[in-house]
Amino acid sequence: MAPPSHCHTFNGGAPLPPQNGAISVETPATQCARMLDAEEFRRQGHQVVDFIADYLAGLGEYPVHPSVTPGFLRRQLPADAPSRPEPDAFAAALRDVRDLILPGLTHWQSPRHFAHFPASSSTVGALGEALAAGINVVPFTWAASPAATELEMVVVDWLGKALHLPESLLFAGGGGGTILGTSCEAILCALVAARDRKLAEIGGKRIGDLVVYGSDQTHFAFRKAARIAGIQRDHCREIPTYRDDMFALSPAELRAAMQADVDEGLVPLFLCATVGTTQTTAVDPIRELCAVAAPHGVWIHVDAAYAGSALVCPEFRDVIAGAEAVDSFSMNAHKWLLANNDCCAMWVKTPSALVSALGTEQEYILKDAAADGHDVVDYKDWSTTLTRRFRALKLWLVLRCYGVEGLREHVRSHVRMAAAFEGMVRADARFELVTPMRFALVCFRLRSPEKYGGEKTVNELNRRLLEEVNTSSSGPYMSSGKVGGVYMLRCAVGSTLTEERHVREAWKVVQDRATSLLRKMEIIYSVLG
Amino acid sequence: MAPPSHCHTFNGGAPLPPQNGAISVETPATQCARMLDAEEFRRQGHQVVDFIADYLAGLGEYPVHPSVTPGFLRRQLPADAPSRPEPDAFAAALRDVRDLILPGLTHWQSPRHFAHFPASSSTVGALGEALAAGINVVPFTWAASPAATELEMVVVDWLGKALHLPESLLFAGGGGGTILGTSCEAILCALVAARDRKLAEIGGKRIGDLVVYGSDQTHFAFRKAARIAGIQRDHCREIPTYRDDMFALSPAELRAAMQADVDEGLVPLFLCATVGTTQTTAVDPIRELCAVAAPHGVWIHVDAAYAGSALVCPEFRDVIAGAEAVDSFSMNAHKWLLANNDCCAMWVKTPSALVSALGTEQEYILKDAAADGHDVVDYKDWSTTLTRRFRALKLWLVLRCYGVEGLREHVRSHVRMAAAFEGMVRADARFELVTPMRFALVCFRLRSPEKYGGEKTVNELNRRLLEEVNTSSSGPYMSSGKVGGVYMLRCAVGSTLTEERHVREAWKVVQDRATSLLRKMEIIYSVLG
Incomplete structure (x- = not known):
């Protein structure tokens, strides 16, 4: 693409900015425009x-988790960005992605x-990101990209209906939704809205009296949001949960906690x-x-970050029974819904x-004559960012x-x-389930023969089991949790590419590693008596 | 891709989840795995x-801003997501992007x-997003994707050096950087860090005594962050600025404001x-x-959201003179640096x-044996999100x-x-510059002949000028601002595809519309006397 002939002669009589020699006639504006040719x-x-397709095709061959040590990549890269790109830099960079980055x-x-x-x-989720990056608009107000704002309004209602959310949370029912990056942001937005509504009633100086509630199982995102929002x-409150209740938050305990705070002169604000x-x-x-929290004028948020996706299946609908009373909901x-990072949907009543x-008005924001008098959504006012x-x-x-229906099949295949x-865990008497499976997560652990000692030994045994499972280079990669003092392994089925054989093979690795570990224990026990 | 033969027979003896008829042998797990085939x-x-390339090739033909009215797209889309996709749904959806969404x-x-x-x-920025979406990892801890974390550490140092930031903000100098979505997040992170550091000294109950400082020109992102963080x-404080100072924040005014707050028993916290x-x-x-704020123990953040990119050019380096004393910096x-949405770099000392x-420790987060004893960055602890x-x-x-050098040329071409x-504005006596140009933004307006009246009339004249410029379907799209009571037009040169002819044509549209507006004014004036 040769620069048009006017390029070298055009100057417009304007003062030129300082130049240091690097700028010259061989770099006219059109050269820069070529960066988006x-x-x-x-x-x-x-x-x-093709690079991504090849990666997907070969993905099963990589160890899930690399065996690298901190600094492995930093040591291999230069300390400075190049001044001028090397010849065919893009192809060279893709080779480095393949050879240096993917293996790490x-x-x-x-x-x-x-x-x-x-x-x-998913293919469509990844390509949707690519398409958005290619178009690269910034829909912070309706005017700043009308179709992007309206598509967001349409699609959050589509999704809300598909998830069987109460009408009150949808635009169609007087509420409305938006798409943020993460649940952390959703909880923070809801909490700040709740806080300012409450402070408008009781006075801004009483921010130090506000109290928020979750359980000891609530995600750290909640505590993070509370800290950011300036809650002491x-x-x-992290209300304790118990194995007998399957670690669910107890309404009776919540009632007691709220009452205790009220008795202290504090103000219950928010339940996650x-x-x-x-x-x-x-x-x-x-x-x-909700029945406990509502009389206190508390904002009730439901964090369904993971399990929200399962609500596409009618058989899971009962897990949000009573959600008509909540103020906000996010997932x-x-x-688990094929939408690639990042895509958190939040709805508010x-x-x-x-x-x-969170809203603002500023002069420099372009108003659109077409928008005057209409009830236009400017999403910059719905979130922590512009x-x-x-x-x-x-x-x-x-x-x-x-x-x-396709999303239902996707969720059900993982379930x-x-x-x-x-079922395989149940069938092996050496193992136990820590909680019955719900959705597509299995929490399990090795039982320990009584003779090896107490809870601490069992936990250590399972910690070692996980370590051995995860260091097998062609094996599965699992995580751990600790509830009620019990260390457990977590097997979350949810990768789009997972097929039944992967699950079966994963279990075989767990069994084999357990056999070997228990044999070692047996030897140690017999030697030490 | 036929499902492997074991699919229909495998069950593993496990209890099956509730089924409602939609799930059956024709939808085995492998069907779902095909969503990422x-x-x-x-x-x-x-x-x-090809779709994006065609869009880029034809981009110059679209009106920059569509002439649509609120609801135009919502009315054209169904109220519910489809239950089953139509045949070749992806191609049909791309057609709708072309025919319904792009024109809006x-x-x-x-x-x-x-x-x-x-x-x-840029091509590389957009494709970098596409590549990241294809790989789709979540680098919230080092272990959760070591190479992604280390590449981030390397690239923020690369960028910081390219921008001539002080060493103290780089990993190489004991500070460090991260990549967030937006400046709103960067300011919020810095503010929360500053707040908690201060409250650790003076006690958490004194959150209501904290005061933050910016000018009346500071971006709303700052007020938004302050509100979110629970600052009263x-x-x-939005310290007034003046045209004589080119709307820069005055150190003398800042000193007076801080002293007044201290005298009231308040606590200066943060300067943006x-x-x-x-x-x-x-x-x-x-x-x-910094000389004013530092003695008060104030955290000093520099928001260089837009102009930070210009720091790649040595000739702009003087605009951050003294930055060794700041606590954090974001851009x-x-x-303006070709990295596509979103990409905000933040550095802290x-x-x-x-x-x-912002940090946490939780059981379920996988620790990596390899990371033990190393100084590993877990970026989840550096931002508002996990x-x-x-x-x-x-x-x-x-x-x-x-x-x-390529980035320098890019910035310089826009400058x-x-x-x-x-220069063209200066050469037309009907117009004036509101401030001298710096970086690549020109703030200008029509002067009004004295006889037409005062400031209010001039402002209205310029408001109408902008409206007419922006409704020309093949013309430029500009924005407005209002400083010191003066309404002005803003022409920000920065689109990668902009060439000199676009700038010249834009100016011609402004001149033509001004001529026509002034003629109308003349007629009205001569009739009304």
């Missing part, structure tokens, strides 16, 4: 697509990734109830908790509470291209595989 | 690349987009200084402001302050493939074009 994009874009990643899309919760990827660190806790997928009883469509806490990506595009593509894994 | 990705991925977007990548600040896109709304304000690209004098590489405010994307990949690719635009 359509044909160059096409050429390099096809390379990237934990491969979340591996079919043998059973750790954490999934970060479920010792005013974040969880549907599908991180450690064991416990489900807090929403209806009963990560990037966790009273959008005006968000806007009065700049935002066009995430709605990806979520819309996922819903459109897989359909609600079925997890159930199969659970 | 490599060959399907390749096929659809090439379609997406504000095209931030248009070469005629001069509004806001740019959201500069009336404790956010700006390099390149949103309205006029004013530069707050960092060295002098948006997605604004004392990473431990971030970690103690889940994060692999943004470092894109920024690394941009630096690698364009080189520091040169903005200077040309400024």
